[in-house]
Amino acid sequence: MSHLRLKATLVGLALCCLHAPPGWADVGGSYGDDGATVRMNEEETAALPTTAQVAGSTVRYVYDFRVHCDQSAAGAVENNCRAAIMACDGTNGPGPLTDVLRREVSAAGVAGPWRLIGTTCYPPASIRPQVTLTMIRNAFHLTPWAKPVVDTQPAGNVTLVNLKTYYRIVWSTDGFQPGEVNVIDPTTMLGHRVEIRPRAQSYSYNFGDGQSSGPTMSEGGVYPTGDVVHRYPKAGQYVVSVTTTWSADFRVDGGAWAPIPDSVVVPGPDTTVTVKAARGVLVNE
Structure with a gap:
């Protein structure tokens, strides 16, 4: 030592x-x-x-x-x-x-x-x-997070009543996604190189009809393997969003990574999902 x-x-x-x-x-x-x-x-x-x-x-x-x-x-x-x-x-x-x-x-x-x-x-x-842990925690809370935008399948955020709808997260291009490294301004860290690497601790999906899914580690997916799914019982427009609980690792001057003993909950942007009712129509051919 x-x-x-x-x-x-x-x-x-x-x-x-x-x-x-x-x-x-x-x-x-x-x-x-x-x-x-x-x-x-x-x-x-x-x-x-x-x-x-x-x-x-x-x-x-x-x-x-x-x-x-x-x-x-x-x-x-x-x-x-x-x-x-x-x-x-x-x-x-x-x-x-x-x-x-x-x-x-x-x-x-x-x-x-x-x-x-x-x-x-x-x-x-x-x-x-x-550099102190308080300084690192403060920098962690100021991280510009990437935004988890909800995307659904069927495409276009339009689905049908009682149809299994698949949800997935599409990250915005601005901000830091899970695993990306944010290098903090050295002037705020006494001249040291402090890096913060965000981790998504969990996601909570709000389907807009009073139902939700999570916390889960899943970013969802598409048919047939996606594991975040929901069926809407009636037609309408529903405001859907994902809330992310973030944690992170840090290191100083290229040293070993260590977890930051803290987390922050960040709500994502709203996405409107339109649910339509399908009905059968007889046609004379």
């Missing part, structure tokens, strides 16, 4: 050149000197002590904050690793998950070893800004 080192100054204490501590805790917690899991809240992070009495002498505490990163398959440290981003969902702090390290400096200026004393989702503002 590798970590991106980020320098920070806490309450005016200058940090010197650092050496990696002997071990790092897994994402989701860290270990203090007593072996207990420590996840610091905002108040605890802001109130870290600067001095302590050790063996009758006053020692100074110096802190370092490092983004808690995982390691890619190639062995390179990801600058904005997904594990650190995913660990802080906004409700427990803006993130990313950051390791809090501390060392003691004696009155004579002798510095002790670095110790990992905890993690926090409230990193000091003085460290280099990082």
Whole structure:
């Protein structure tokens, strides 16, 4: 496991050149000197002590904050690793998950070893800004979605009473369809390349006569294999639409894809389906 080192100054204490501590805790917690899991809240992070009495002498505490990163398959440290981003969902702090390290400096200026004393989702503002899950969620909600337009068979959105009518989704050319990648403006992501890849989580079809189908993963189809079908019991004009529940994956700076823990429901445009009554007519030939 590798970590991106980020320098920070806490309450005016200058940090010197650092050496990696002997071990790092897994994402989701860290270990203090007593072996207990420590996840610091905002108040605890802001109130870290600067001095302590050790063996009758006053020692100074110096802190370092490092983004808690995982390691890619190639062995390179990801600058904005997904594990650190995913660990802080906004409700427990803006993130990313950051390791809090501390060392003691004696009155004579002798510095002790670095110790990992905890993690926090409230990193000091003085460290280099990082992409957060909140930023990614906001970008996800601003995605210009492609519109799922309803198309029916028989063709022309005209059908007959009690005739099995097949429905399918035809995506608009504007916006992002499932599987397409939206590259977010780097100026809104602190200069990083953030990509969002939408996924259709489900579709709900409204047939306009009080009946519906879904949620389903099916985009429908045509005769004879289409699996979204409906029969209208009487003639008339019916306003049909599809509502899509979207989810998405994201990645930062070409790293591994990870799911965004969120979804958004987007109604599609209306399509009018005309249902006609068919009747038999005797003709004299």
